[in-house]
Amino acid sequence: MSTDNSDQENSVSQDDKLDATGHMVVAVGAASLNILAALHAASFEDVGDDPWDAVAFARMIAMPGCTALLVCVPGDKPKALVPVGFAVFRVAADEAELLTIGVLPGARRKGAAESVMRHIERSAVAGGARHLILEVAQDNMAARQFYLRLGFKQVGQRPDYYSRANGPRVTAYILRRDLNENEQKASN
């Protein structure tokens, strides 16, 4: 994997296959905290959210039921993988929650985020979840379009939830999607 985190190589099975969009989603652990933080900072810069550092990711993935994922594309060298995005989700009883997701600006609109979401949906169903929830900022039109396309519906909101450097606070929309029979079958 062409990152400055050499430990990352070890977290990827070279037997795994690329999906139909040319991406591979891999679960990662403590060896990948720095790459998760770097991807978060680069992915959220244009959104205006504060970056999460490696300590924040360490706390998050230590929570029960929490999984961190990287979405990767093939690198220049044989079997090398380059991470272009990430996500963290957790499963608790019948509910899964997407805690964060991001794709590097130069890798967007190529299906990376959708690949991660499909992976999460299958894993969540396998872990016993029946629906997936998340929060998205009212001013984040790209993400809102993305979730709309995946079939999420608004079920609530938190006014003044997100802070912005040079503007008023922004409402968080709470979105939810039932995990349907297709994911149930795909998890078997």
Ligand SMILES: CC(C)(COP(=O)(O)OP(=O)(O)OC[C@H]1O[C@@H](n2cnc3c(N)ncnc32)[C@H](O)[C@@H]1OP(=O)(O)O)[C@@H](O)C(=O)NCCC(=O)NCCS
């Ligand atoms: C939202 C985000 C994760 C989408 O990642 P992505 O890899 O570009 O998404 P995909 O390529 O899988 O997009 C799948 C579909 O979602 C929709 N979509 C994605 N980005 C969109 C955009 N900017 N505008 C409109 N629709 C969009 C489209 O329907 C797209 O399919 P299409 O490209 O064939 O039209 C990415 O824009 C991002 O990292 N944004 C910054 C971080 C962020 O906002 N995270 C979410 C916080 S809640």
